[in-house]
Structures are given as structure tokens and as C-alpha cells.
Amino acid sequence: MPELPEVETVxxxxxxxxxxxxxxxxxxxxARLRWPVPPDLDAALAGRLIRSVRRRGKYLVVDLDQGALILHLGMSGSLxxxxxxxxxxxxxxxxxxxxxxGRLSFRDPRRFGAVLLSPDPDRHPLLAHLGHEPLDDHFDGALLHALTRGRRVAIxxxxxxAHLVVGIGNIYANEALYRAGIDPRLAAGRLSRPRCALLAEAIRDTLTRAIAAGGSTLRDFVDSRGEPGYFQQTYQVYGRAGLPCRACGGLIRTFRQGGRSSFACPTCQRR
DNA sequence: AGAACCACCTGGCAGC
DNA sequence: TGCTGCCAGGTGGTTC
Structure with missing residues (x-):
């Protein structure tokens, strides 16, 4: 379910x-989630003070007075x-x-999520090797240009x-590439410097807008019955195969990349 | 090192 | 109505 904007909203x-x-x-x-929930979770948490709650990529980190909780919502998790x-x-x-x-309740039908303990979360194997935060100030065209050099994989x-850039899942990858006018199948290393700048800005813009939209549906999710309004944004291409492009009116196409569905406008997005 | 594929798990939906 | 097959927003591990 959640990509960066949803995790940020949560x-x-x-x-x-x-x-x-x-x-x-x-x-x-x-206890059987993506990884087993620590058997001593109850004892380890009893009496602990919650110092802060933060996001790293798609992970939530709950810093305690001793150690931290690491939460991941997988594809279907909610809190x-x-x-x-x-x-x-x-x-x-x-x-x-x-x-x-009160209680913080973790629901996850597909059980791809995770609830873990760590004495030092930033050095936890799952977090230690994560890539750049796309909403940090240093994320720009120059950085994206450097990250893509010599890479033949599709952009x-x-x-x-997530080892290069965190937080971008299938929806926002499709949406950002549409905004930047780039064909999702283009080999990453072939992106010009100006197009890297365009794409970096499109990523930041797409994520920022989604966070703004997520924020408006936040209240009822936290207080009572849940289900944040993940689906309430209007996508440009994601899930719109066969529908007209909002810019040129041509039909949005879908195809598979790495086992995932991609969506693109053949006119507005170019190699 | 990089790229392609598989695995984990359940629910929803289209098609028959 | 009920079955089957396919799809789904993530990501670590294995293999070549």
C-alpha cells in the first residue's frame, strides 16, 4: 500500500x-510477518518512553529511551x-x-509488513543501506545524473x-516519469543532464503534492476506523490504461517491467 | 557489480 | 453462486 507520501502521512x-x-x-x-515479531516485544517495550517518531524511506522509526521500534507497512499494512x-x-x-x-493497532492482511526492535535503528541492516531521501534538499538533477551513470536498467x-532513492514505489515512479515526459523503459544511463533535472523536480513535486493530499484525509484515519484515503488522488497515468492522456488525449498504455505494471502516454513520454 | 527472477501472503475482482 | 486465475501500493534473497 504505502509509498513515501502515505508513510509520511501516517x-x-x-x-x-x-x-x-x-x-x-x-x-x-x-507474530509471523515479513520477519518474526520479536518474542520479547511486550517485555522490551514495557515502561519505555517514546522520544520521537520519524520516517526513513518507507520505514517508521519510533525512537525510545532505550533502542527503537522499526515498523514497515509492507503492501497492505495500516496503523x-x-x-x-x-x-x-x-x-x-x-x-x-x-x-x-490508548493502543496503536497494526493491521496487515498480506503480512508483508514488519515490526522489529533495534538498539540502534540507523545501523539496522534494513535501514543502514538505504539510498537518498527524495525530499531532502540535496536531491536534485546532479545527484540523479550521478546515480544513473553507467546503469543500463530502465529508469x-x-x-x-531503495538502495539508491527511497520511498518511490510503483505508483509514484509511473506518475513522476509522466510528469517529466520520460518513457519508463529508457535506460537510466542514457538520461541527459537536463532530463535528470526535470525528473528530480517531477519526483519532488509528485511526492509533495501527494503528501498534501494525504494530509487532508488524515484525521478520521488516526482517530477511529482507519483506512486513509490513499486512493483519493487523481493519477495521471497509474491505473489508467486505455483512458485518454489528460494532456494530449492519446490513450495511456500499460506494459510489464520487472514484474510490475507500468503506465505511460506514448506521445507525451519519450525515450 | 548489475540485472533478472522468485519468494513471502491474502483479498478482490473478472470471467466462466 | 461458486470456482479459477490473475492482479495488487514492497523488498530481500538467489542466481546468472
Whole structure:
């Protein structure tokens, strides 16, 4: 489900409910996620103070007074703050118990998500080798140009490689390439310097707009029944195969790249 | 080193 | 209605 804008939205929603609180522990109903939930989670969390909540790529990091929790939503994960008792659904795999009586509930039907503990999260194997944050100031055309030199892989697949750039999944890779007028199949190393600048700006713009849209649907997700409005943005190409391009009216095409669906306008996007 | 493919898991939907 | 097959927003691991 979540790419960078969704994780950022979740993070912003959770922060005021978590930061400065103490944890009472955890209730784990299903420990088999992408990696096993630590068997000592309840004991490890009991009494811990939540210092901060932050995002790194698509990971959420909950820094504690000792160590940290690392959360990943996989493809179908969601987090909700519950303030009153509610029976857990079939995919509500665990709750983190807060000292004010509330709970942070983790739901993930496909179980591709993760809940991990680390004494030093930034050096955790999953986080230590992550690439550049596309919304950081230093992410620009020059950086993208350097990252793509000598790479024969298609630009779309390179954008989705978290070891180079984090947070860009299938939706936003398609959308950013459309905005930049670049064919997703173009070999990354063949991108000119000016087109790298165009693409870097398109990525930042696409993600920033999506975060702004996600923010507006945030409140009801955090407080009660969940399901943030991930689908409420209007995509230019993603999921629009056979529909007219909003710019030129030509039909959007779809094809497979690396086992994932790509969408592009054959007129507006060029090699 | 880089690229291609597979695996993990469940739910929803189209087509028969 | 119910079955089958396919698709889905992620990413680490294996193989060549």
C-alpha cells in the first residue's frame, strides 16, 4: 500500500499521539510477518518512553529511551490509534499499549509488513543501506545524473530501487516519469543532464503534492476506523490504461517491467 | 557489480 | 453462486 507520501502521512498522524508517551507493553496475536515479531516485544517495550517518531524511506522509526521500534507497512499494512475497547479483526496482528489507555493497532492482511526492535535503528541492516531521501534538499538533477551513470536498467526500475532513492514505489515512479515526459523503459544511463533535472523536480513535486493530499484525509484515519484515503488522488497515468492522456488525449498504455505494471502516454513520454 | 527472477501472503475482482 | 486465475501500493534473497 504505502509509498513515501502515505508513510509520511501516517507518521505525521501518529506523532502527536505517541511522542512523549510511555508504553505499557504489547499484545501480539500473529507474530509471523515479513520477519518474526520479536518474542520479547511486550517485555522490551514495557515502561519505555517514546522520544520521537520519524520516517526513513518507507520505514517508521519510533525512537525510545532505550533502542527503537522499526515498523514497515509492507503492501497492505495500516496503523490506527484506538482510544476505546474494540475486538481485534482477523488481520489486527498486534497492539502497542500506551500509558493513557490508548493502543496503536497494526493491521496487515498480506503480512508483508514488519515490526522489529533495534538498539540502534540507523545501523539496522534494513535501514543502514538505504539510498537518498527524495525530499531532502540535496536531491536534485546532479545527484540523479550521478546515480544513473553507467546503469543500463530502465529508469523506472532504478527509481524504485531503495538502495539508491527511497520511498518511490510503483505508483509514484509511473506518475513522476509522466510528469517529466520520460518513457519508463529508457535506460537510466542514457538520461541527459537536463532530463535528470526535470525528473528530480517531477519526483519532488509528485511526492509533495501527494503528501498534501494525504494530509487532508488524515484525521478520521488516526482517530477511529482507519483506512486513509490513499486512493483519493487523481493519477495521471497509474491505473489508467486505455483512458485518454489528460494532456494530449492519446490513450495511456500499460506494459510489464520487472514484474510490475507500468503506465505511460506514448506521445507525451519519450525515450 | 548489475540485472533478472522468485519468494513471502491474502483479498478482490473478472470471467466462466 | 461458486470456482479459477490473475492482479495488487514492497523488498530481500538467489542466481546468472
Amino acid at each position: 507518521m505525521r498522524g501518529l506523532r502527536p499521539h505517541l511522542q512523549g508517551r510511555r508504553l505499557r507493553g504489547a499484545v501480539v496475536r500473529q 490506527r490509534i484506538l482510544t476505546r475497547p474494540e475486538p481485534p479483526g482477523p488481520h489486527d496482528h498486534l497492539d502497542l499499549l500506551l500509558d493513557d489507555g 523506472k526500475q532504478l527509481l524504485m530501487d
